[in-house]
Amino acid sequence: MKITLIATGGTLAKRYEPQQGELVITSSNDYLPSLLTYVSHNHQITVVDIIRKDSLDMTDDDRELIAQTLVTSDEYIIILHGTDTMHESASFLEQKQIKKVIIFVGAMHPLSILPFDGAMNLGSAIGFLQRDELSFGVYIAMHGLVKPYQNVVKNKKKGLFECR
Numbered sequence: 001m002k003i004t005l006i007a008t009g010g011t012l013a014k015r016y017e018p019q020q021g022e023l024v025i026t027s028s029n030d031y032l033p034s035l036l037t038y039v040s041h042n043h044q045i046t047v048v049d050i051i052r053k054d055s056l057d058m059t060d061d062d063r064e065l066i067a068q069t070l071v072t073s074d075e076y077i078i079i080l081h082g083t084d085t086m087h088e089s090a091s092f093l094e095q096k097q098i099k100k101v102i103i104f105v106g107a108m109h110p111l112s113i114l115p116f117d118g119a120m121n122l123g124s125a126i127g128f129l130q131r132d133e134l135s136f137g138v139y140i141a142m143h144g145l146v147k148p149y150q151n152v153v154k155n156k157k158k159g160l161f162e163c164r
Contacts, residue, residue: 001129002044004073006066007032008051008058010082012105015112023110025052031111038119039126046074055082055089063092070098077102078125078141080118083154083161086140090149094138103128103139104149108159120144
C-alpha cells in the first residue's frame with residue numbers, strides 16, 4: 001500500500017529548547033524518521049514536509065497548500081497536524097471534495113517527550129487503512145478512535161479526543 005504522509009507541524013513536531021525555555025516546532029523534519037520507526041514497515045510511505053507551524057498559526061493559505069499537495073499525492077493520505085485547529089483543516093479539505101482517504105493525526109504530547117502518543121495515533125491511522133472497504137473522506141485518528149472528522153471532538157478538559 002502506498003501512503004503519502006504530509007507533515008505540517010503541530011505538537012508532535014515540538015521539542016523543548018532550553019535556551020528559549022519553551023517547546024518549539026523543530027526547524028527540520030528530523031522527528032519523522034524516529035516516528036516512522038514505531039509503525040509498520042510493510043507500506044511504501046512517502047513523506048512530504050510542507051509546513052512547520054503550530055496549528056493555531058495556520059491560515060487558509062496553509063490549508064490551500066495542503067489541498068494542492070493532495071492532488072498529486074497517493075490515494076491514501078495521512079496528515080500530521082496540530083490538534084487545536086485539526087477540525088478547521090479537515091472541514092476545509094472536505095469542502096474541496098477530493099476523492100481520497102485523508103486521515104488527520106496529531107498528538108497531545110511532543111514525540112520528543114512522550115513518543116507513544118503520536119506513534120499510537122499514526123499506527124491507528126495505518127491500521128484503519130487496511131480495511132477491506134474504505135470510503136473516500138476526511139477522518140481523524142486520535143486516542144484509539146478513527147472516525148469521520150465530524151464525529152470526533154477534542155475535549156480540552158480531559159485532554160483527549162472523543163466521539164461526539
